Amino acid sequence: MSASPTGRGLLLLHNPRSGTSVVRADPMPEIRRRLPDAAIAELGDRSIDEVVTAALGDDDPPAVLGILGGDGSVSRVAHLARGHGLPLLVLPGGTFNHFARAAGLETVTDALDAFAAGTSRAVAVAELRIDDGEPITVLNAASVGAYPELLAQREKRTSLGKWWGGAVAAWRELHDAHRITVVRGGRRAVAWSVFVGVGVDDPRRIARMQRAGLDDPTLDARLHHARGTRLRAVTSLAFGRRTIAVLRALRLMPPASDLERILVDDIDLTVRTGEAPAVYVHDGELEEAPADEFRIRMRAVPEGLRVFARR
The missing domain is CATH 2.60.200.40 (Tumour Suppressor Smad4)
Incomplete structure (x- = not known):
């Protein structure tokens, strides 16, 4: 199953603590308008891992993981997306948004346009291990x-x-x-x-x-x-x-x-x-x-x- 342009099949996580040092308009109204069928979860006191694990255990698990947040949040969701073989939607919502900008996604509108068009691509990443720990994307x-x-x-x-x-x-x-x-x-x-x-x-x-x-x-x-x-x-x-x-x-x-x-x-x-x-x-x-x-x-x-x- 793949996600539809209206967001059906998409789990979008929102980290409201990202980008607090930058004054910008709230992107959520545009996101909800363009993705009316997406499941949107605000992290709050729950961790990214907890939200994704619970969603993947549902009878109708997501086909795409998305994140509105900064590079740290994007990196963590990317790790989970890799582990479950799911594509990733990155909505720039942090201070610097380094990865989103490298992907040509300067704004939330850019990312929503790419999702609506279904233009996904494979990208190179790296895996980091500290001592004998688990790999980190x-x-x-x-x-x-x-x-x-x-x-x-x-x-x-x-x-x-x-x-x-x-x-x-x-x-x-x-x-x-x-x-x-x-x-x-x-x-x-x-x-x-x-x-x-x-x-x-x-x-x-x-x-x-x-x-x-x-x-x-x-x-x-x-x-x-x-x-x-x-x-x-x-x-x-x-x-x-x-x-x-x-x-x-x-x-x-x-x-x-x-x-x-x-x-x-x-x-x-x-x-x-x-x-x-x-x-x-x-x-x-x-x-x-x-x-x-x-x-x-x-x-x-x-x-x-x-x-x-x-x-």
Whole structure:
């Protein structure tokens, strides 16, 4: 069974906590008008896993999973869609919407148009394992080092909001950023950060937040060796093209000699956090690592997920 253009067969999850730092019109009236037959579930106190598991146990289970939320919610629903062999409808409802934008879905209307037209396609994803844990679906990128540490600082200041909390966290990182040790294939490096993104992207960037395309089953890893200052460690986390251009013009970005790029199908790293918090990030979601030394394994999966996207 497949979902109809009016939403019959679609389970759409709505995370109302996503995108709270961005002022935008409520998309739900348009969604309900164009998808009158969809089952729409607001997460509230229920987790994504609980809602999907209950729906799949019904006599009339969904044929398509959908999510209105940010990259973290999209990534989790994508993992469940892959596990149950269902296509995914992504409605951008977060702050940055990195994966939706890579799929050409700048607005909720774009996503609804793609769903109505039935234009789905297979896309490459990645699977991430921490030590011997279960695989985690990654749509955009995973990271250790300065970026997870920055998010951990921001999480302590949630009362300030995402933007002000991030600004204060960045200021703290200028003084407190920690180096980490990364081991790959017996080779040891001291680094400020490591980003591993899905698909080949602009080699001048360090922070991999949004993938460049949907098809490329390559892991593009960026290792920022800790040879420079904390200032450069923090400015390297910029991911807007204009911001990067300005910082590069001011010579605040790390030189090319401090950066190492690795293009592979899979990667295996041992991370020793030392004095840094034992955390990592995947698709913008901050996670605690099991110890201050842990293993990260990540592999690309060609055509690992089917999503509705613009032609």
